[in-house]
Amino acid sequence: MATSSSCSTASNASTSTQVPSTSVAASSASIPPILAQTITPNGPNNELRRQIHIQSEQKRRAQIKCGFEELRNELPTCLNKKMSKVALLHRTVQHIQHLKSTQLTILAELERLAQENEQLRRFQQSVLQKQTIGTMYPMP
Numbered sequence: 692m693a694t695s696s697s698c699s700t701a702s703n704a705s706t707s708t709q710v711p712s713t714s715v716a717a718s719s720a721s722i723p724p725i726l727a728q729t730i731t732p733n734g735p736n737n738e739l740r741r742q743i744h745i746q747s748e749q750k751r752r753a754q755i756k757c758g759f760e761e762l763r764n765e766l767p768t769c770l771n772k773k774m775s776k777v778a779l780l781h782r783t784v785q786h787i788q789h790l791k792s793t794q795l796t797i798l799a800e801l802e803r804l805a806q807e808n809e810q811l812r813r814f815q816q817s818v819l820q821k822q823t824i825g826t827m828y829p830m831p
Contacts, residue, residue, distance in 0.1 A: 698761060759776055762783060766779075767786075768782060768786070769782055
């Protein structure tokens with residue numbers, strides 16, 4: 692049940708890089724020629740967009756990696772084992788199915804014990820009633 696803190700620091704580190712935003716909605720007539728060059732598809736803005744895309748993809752991959760690490764840390768049979776992501780997902784499904792089965796078994800046992808408890812309570816009441824009647828009307 693241990694969680695890895697390296698995932699949260701890795702995702703925080705990737706979000707700390709700020710990229711200046713550019714307004715593409717402004718009309719080209721009111722923009723100086725130097726700035727208009729950055730808005731064109733072939734200008735430096737294209738490189739900026741590419742870098743933003745690369746950073747977004749790296750962040751997404753880091754988050755997926757973190758998710759798999761957390762999943763591996765939560766599964767009792769997968770601790771300290773090297774396995775593929777597909778195998779990890781299959782083990783996770785098996786573990787969830789096992790937990791559901793165990794839960795159903797426990798709920799059935801709980802229901803059985805509740806019924807048994809109710810029967811014992813009724814038996815106890817009947818015994819107490821017989822004792823009360825016996826003390827009120829003793830047999831000679």
